[in-house]
Structure formats: structure tokens, C-alpha cells
Amino acid sequence: MTRTSAPGVRVDDLTVVYKTPAGELPALGGVSLSLAPGTITGIVGESGSGKSTLALSLLNAVQSPGRIKNGTVEIDGLGNIVELKGEDLRKARGRQVGYVFQAAQNSLNPLKTVGKQLLDLGRSHDFDDLPALLKDARSLLGRMGLDGGRVLDSYQHELSGGMRQRVGIMLALVLNAHLVVLDEPTTALDMITQAAILRIVREVHHERGLTTLIVTHDMGVAAEVTDSLAVMYGGRVVEHGPTTEVLGAPRHPYTKGLIRAIPRLSGDIDGATALPGRPPTLGTIPLQGCVFRERCPMRIAVCDTVDPVPVTRDARTVACHAVGRLATPVVPKEYA
């Protein structure tokens, strides 16, 4: 009962807490986010923003001492993955949700060839036709510009960083999952390899009809490849909308600050300005009020006490008290 089309995903009011000596601290505080079928969504955020925790929740794979305390993750054709357990959950991982882990370069078994690991994967998912699986893997690798036969016979140390990353993507797709999560797919790769991987992600996404989620700290990576962009801060999604609009006309003060802080190749380089302060860690996320207020230039009295509710207006969701007050509707600009 493998789906042949891209599923939609709806995360609703998801709270994930981590157990610490100081009690249970929320890494995700009531996050709601929808991934439209067939789109590439990017999640950008700094370390500690909860972006990887959110991505792991899509597999119901938040590790102890963390746990999903509240909320649902509905995946089309699979139901609420938060309620899946044991064998059902194991079967869903890989078959329906493909996951390319952070540092995929280091997540291969150094003692087995890529082909052996692929066969293990096939057996653990009760594939009868293993030769067909190998054939699929070879064609996928060929599609990504690698010599499939050679790569399957290789150990991980015989492959470069960019090649291992492509092997990771192949392993996530070969069981025909139509929802794929990539956690920091290009970290530790250099510019030219990064550009090649991003091109491959985009092409494979379109060819196979996937719903893709990319988690990254690099605004440029998200800008290059995604259709829709969610910005996370302190365990909240503070802004979400079409990528070109979020980048071209950001509304949340954090998104604005983040974009201003990126040095660029054209224009006035001194226009780049740093965001004051530093991002919160698990222990310093404020328990009440807006999580961004300490660094916010638009802070008002209500920010100290009330956590802003995400408000959606013309396809853009923003969680900010000050933005809500500005009643002037922003007309999205047209871009080529």
C-alpha cells in the first residue's frame, strides 16, 4: 500500500519537551505547520531553534530525554504518526517517510559496502525482489551523476563527501517514499558540491513527485531550492509563507534581521547589520511572552506577557504582536 503521489503533512500544536535537571523544557512550543503536497518546504533557524526536533517529529523519532508531549503530525495515507508504535512505526520509516540525516556523510556503516547496506534495508522492509531494488538504486545513483555499480561496491571511505550525501538521498528514496526530510543536506560540503546537491534535490523532487522538507541554518540554501519557507526561533515558527515573498518582503522582525545580517555579493556591503543579542538555548527560552522580545527592535509592552498567536493573512503566517498592529496590507511584489 505504498502511495504513488505526494502526501500532504499537517503538524498541529506540536509540543516537544526535553527532560533536564531543571524540569521538562519545551524545545517546540505548540508548533503548527502544513506542508502542501508536492512542494519543497524549507525550515530555517539557528542552533536551538527546534528545527531538527521538528524534522524528527515527522518520523516520531524524538529521542529520549525528549518526548512529544502534545499535538499531532498527520501524514496523508499514514494518519497521525505520533500515535504509531512498534512495527507499524518501523515500517512507515523508510517506506513512507524518507530521511536524510544531518551529517549523512557519517551515517553510513564503515564495515559494509553501500550495496550490502541497501540489501539490509530491503530485507528489513520485507522486499521480495531484491534485484529490482538494486536496479532502482543504480538508476537513482546514475540520475545523480554517479556510477551506480561502482558506488554500490564501495565502502563509505572510498566516497567523497558529496558522493556520500548522494548515497544518503538514494537510501531515503529507494523504498519509494514520497515524503522526504533532509536535515542540513549540504553542511560541510563546499560551494560547488552544495550547488550540485541542491540541483539534484530539486530535479529528483519533481521527477518522482515528492513532498520535501529541508532543514537548514543557511538562508541561501533555503532560498535556492524551496517553494515555501518557515522561519523558526526559540521553538516556534515565527513566519511562514512562499519563499520569494518571505525573503523579498519579510514581516517578522527576526526574519527581517536575519536577512539583513547576510553579507551579499552585490549592492552596498556595509548595509549588512548584525542582530543584537544571541539566540536562546533550551534553558533560556522565556516561558511566557514572545521568545524573540529580548532582541526585537519592535518590542511593545504586551510582548513581555503574551506569546503571540500565529496569524495568517494572504498566504503568510506571522507570529508577532507588533506586526499584527500594522494594518497596512503588504502587496506581494512580482519576481521573475
Next chain:
Amino acid sequence: MITASGITKTYKQRGNMLGARAVPALRGVDFTIPKGGAVTFIGESGCGKTTLGRIVAGLETYDSGDIVIDGTPMSTLKHRHRQPFFRRIQLIHQDPYSALNPTRTIHQTLAAPLALRAKQTGRDSAWMDERARELLALVGIDPGYVLPRYPHQLSGGMRQRVVIARALTVDPEVLVADESVSMIDVSLRLGVLSLLKDLRERLDVSVLFITHDIATARYIGGDGELYVIYRGMVVESGPTESVISGPVHPYTQALLSAIPVLHGVELPGPDRVVPTEALDESHADSGCLFARRCPFVTAECEAAVPALVSDGAQAHACYHPQRRSVIPVEALA
């Protein structure tokens, strides 16, 4: 002022049955770091830029060529006589998480090099304490908060500032910053970059900036020189702004084309260059090292290595130099 000429370095890989393999990391590199100036090396991983930084900081030997520091060629000196020269050049490591000793407080970390400095200049321990506070304030962190703490109690941005403060304890003339912000959160990155920029202006230190992120190079060393390094050779060099806006070597163009475009803010450059294949160093190259990957390759390129020639401001090593518009342009110009 530091002048390097014809620096080569070859790493020997330990042999197996088939014999040892020599890996050339640098194949004859020339550059100059003027006093108070900024010099940037960019290139892919494995191009030799980190090796070059370590050689400049005196942490790595070189096989041939020479480094001349303020008129003194290092090759004429014995190791221990070189030390005072190389002390003026301090390396800021890539990873602020491993560059600090986790068992020492920041106070202890700064005290060791300051004690050396105090001994050299005949100062007492009161001066050391005062200097530690002064340096931390200079790099923009609160000395009272940081001094008694251990590295794990500080954020990445703060740790990198401590690493910079430690480098400043010996009053260096050159800071070598090797990918110094790549491990730091995006919103804090610009703060560290502007600190380096500020130090250049206030203390008149030169900065040798080693990176694969060309936009940050533009931020720190926009007025300096840029060297594009490919497999141990300089393939293009010139004033940073002019190389970025008008690259003529296809490799520089490929590097600049690979930078993600902020769609919505920028439009992609019209002539983006994509290498025809991935980097594979195992092939023997008779001609231009980039020829195998170059979309504009001709028979001439395979024959002999092109020399670095200057056309006034910019220099390039290519038989078919041509300006191409590859960098993103602002959409709302």
C-alpha cells in the same frame, strides 16, 4: 609586511604495496600581505588554502619558496630565531569549540600568553589582569561575566571572541582567520565579522581571511586583495571587489555561480558557469588543472599549464579569459 614567493608543499601519503603517493597541496604560490591590509584566499575544500594559512602562521613547513617578514627571509633563520617573527602572526581557528581548553577558565586561558608578554615587557600581574579585561572589552564581551567561566558555559559566538582576544594578547600584526565564522550561528556571524573588520581599523592589524564564503570575504576585505586558489595554484587574483564583479577565470566563475541566490531579493547572474564534472584529484593533468571540469576547454588547455598573467589590476591563469556576469544581482535595483 609579509611577502611569500613560490611556496610549494607536498604531502606524502603513507605507501601501500604500490608505493607512496605524493599529494601536492601547494604548487608555487606568491602573495603579499601589506601592513594593515586585508588578503583573502578562497577555494574549494582541499585546494590548499588552509595549508597556506598554517604556513603563514609558522605552524607548517614548506618545501620550497620563501616567506619574507619585514625584509627578513625566514629561510635564512634557524627555527628558534623564526619564532619571534611568527609570533606576530596569530591563527584564529575554524572551530571555537575545540580551540579552547575545556578544563581552563577564560581567565586561565588568557593568563598564560599574557604572563609571557608581561615577562618580555617587564610588567607585573596587575597589568596582566587589566590587560585581560581590556582585551575582552575590545572584542565586545563583558569581562566580569566571561573571566571566571569555562568554555562550555559560553555560546559559539562568545567563544570565538575569546579565541580572538587570546590571539591579541601577544600584540600580533597579522591575524589569520581560517573559516572563522562557519561554525557560528547566522545571526551572530556578522557580529564576529564586524569585530575583525573593526580590529583592522583600530589596531592596524592585517587580516588574512581564508574562506569558501565569498560574501563574507567581501564584508571584511572589500578593499583588499583576493586570491582564488585551485588545487594549490592561484588561478585568479586582484582587488576583491573587481574579481567578484568581473571574474575572468572559469573556475572563479564556477565558484561565484555556486553561491545560492536569495530569490525574492536577488536574481541569478545571466552567465552562471557550472563545472562539467566533480573534483577528482587522481587524474594526472598535463595542462591547465581545471581543464577536465571546464565547460570552455579547448585543445590548447590540455597541452601546458597556463601562467598567471596580469592585465593591469587583475591576474589570471587561463588561455581564454573572458568576463562573465555570474553573481546574483539585486532584484529591486
